[in-house]
Amino acid sequence: MGDRHYPDGTLLGRARVPGFDHPRIVTVRNNELIDITAAGFALVRDIAESGRAAEHVRTAPGVGLGNVDAVLANSVAADHDPAKPSLLSPIDLQAIKASGVTFVVSLLERVIEEQARGDKARADALRGEILELIGMDLSELVPGSETAMKVKEALIAKGVWSQYLEVGIGPDAEIFTKGQPMSSVGYGAEVGLHPISSWNNPEPEVALLVTSTGEIIGATLGNDVNLRDVEGRSALLLGKAKDNNASASLGPFIRLFDGDFTLETVKQSEIALRVEGQDGFVLEGHSSMNQISRTPESLVAATVGGHHQYPDGLVLYLGTMFAPVKDRDGVGKGFTHKLGDVVSISTFELGTLSNSVNLSTKCPPWIYGASHLLRDLAKASLL
Structure with missing residues (x-):
């Protein structure tokens, strides 16, 4: 991967492109972002459910949108130019689920x-x-x-x-809803902290792309933003601790499984975390996926099956072994975010997901939902 923020492989994502009301479906070829949006395949959901996602992404005709690094740079909230393409979260109609205490x-x-x-x-x-x-x-x-x-x-x-x-x-895994479909943010976006929290942290994770039948077909990186003080007060406050505006980030792309990249590759991934504060504070850590206590397959089976269906598929955060304890503002005070922190989560196999930290009340509000997307695709004759 070198210094790039994206890996080689069969990559699937979404982008905001000037001139279009709806997100565009994209892939990467020869370091160029390619728009492969087409009738019948204008949703990541439809590509995932096709039974041939990797083949479709590799062979679909497309239109160049420019150098990937330039698009990534324009996706950073502070540097965003709306007149140029930028990345979005790489999923659309999928449910956003997460597993906890898996390490x-x-x-x-x-x-x-x-x-x-x-x-x-x-x-x-x-x-x-x-x-x-x-x-x-x-x-x-x-x-x-x-x-x-x-x-x-x-x-x-x-x-x-x-x-x-x-x-x-114990015998049963913790599976919870991290956010609603269409609510996740992508590479470069701000991630949100509820303003009541004074003790919080990033959670660097691998997230799996899972079809409605429970088949795992790809993976991406995720930041399962967590409010430690809120969750610590009561397990019944998990929703308040986990599901807030811009509290779920995913990206930069989904890497689809193919001959060179499989679930076994994911199981051996090393996830690096780096937090850089405007106060000069730097926190680094890592998670080793081979230390996971519950297999990815068992976590997916605990999520989707005869007991629960997801007709548009889902993305499942796999949990993290990393809990930051490095003191930031004095001995014994531990770690908590400050506004402006830049969180970077990286693996060789999936690239780098980078986001800046803000209050959930200050991040751009979530106003474009599934109904808006489907109406826009219908107007464009893509459904």
Whole structure:
């Protein structure tokens, strides 16, 4: 990939293009962004459901929109020129789902969030107490196993019971709705924090593109923006902590599975995170997908099947093992975002997703929904 923000491979995305009311379907060929919008394939949803998504994207005729790097640069909110093409989130009608506490090694931080009840100062002390109590490497635990149940029982006996223990090491995965279809933002856009939050963080993740039949056909990068103080106060506040204006970012493109890129490739991905603040603060971290406690296939099976259908397919965030604890404003105060932070999430296989941080009330409001998209496509005779 080199220094590029996008990988080689069969790439599928969406772009805002001057002169068109509706988003355009795009791919990348020879470092150029290509518009492949056509009747019958004017939705990412329809391409995904076609049964031949990768083949279609590779062979569809198209029109050049310019150098990809130039389009990426114009997609950055602060530098955006509406007279030029820019990227959008690479999905449209798909449901936006997410899985939580899928890395047992991140379970500790979730328990701390809840036990600290949003108090950053108390988190460090709790971290030490719980580690001493457990006395083992959490990465060795297999959710639902006999050993995992013994650890859970020991924590309960000591009064450190948590909702996160059940979904982290119990038999059932946590699956929740991250946002409504059409609500996600793409590369370069601002991501939103609810203004009530004073303790929050990015969650760098791989997200899978899944069809209505449950077939996994591609992957992209995602930032599952999280309000640690809100979620820590009560698990019942998960919706408020997770689903706010511009709180779900995806991109830059979906990379579709083909002969060179498969789900097995995703399972070995190394995800790098970098947060750069206007105050000079830099936070770096990484997640190793091979440390995931629940397989991607099992998470998809827990989401879609006989118990729940998604006729337009879905995208599923797979969770993260990274919980930032680096002090930002003083010893023991931990990490939280500041407005203007630039969050970059990268893998060799999927490129780089970069967004700047703002309040959800200050990010551009979400005003273009599924009804607007379908009406615009109908007017253009593309449905």
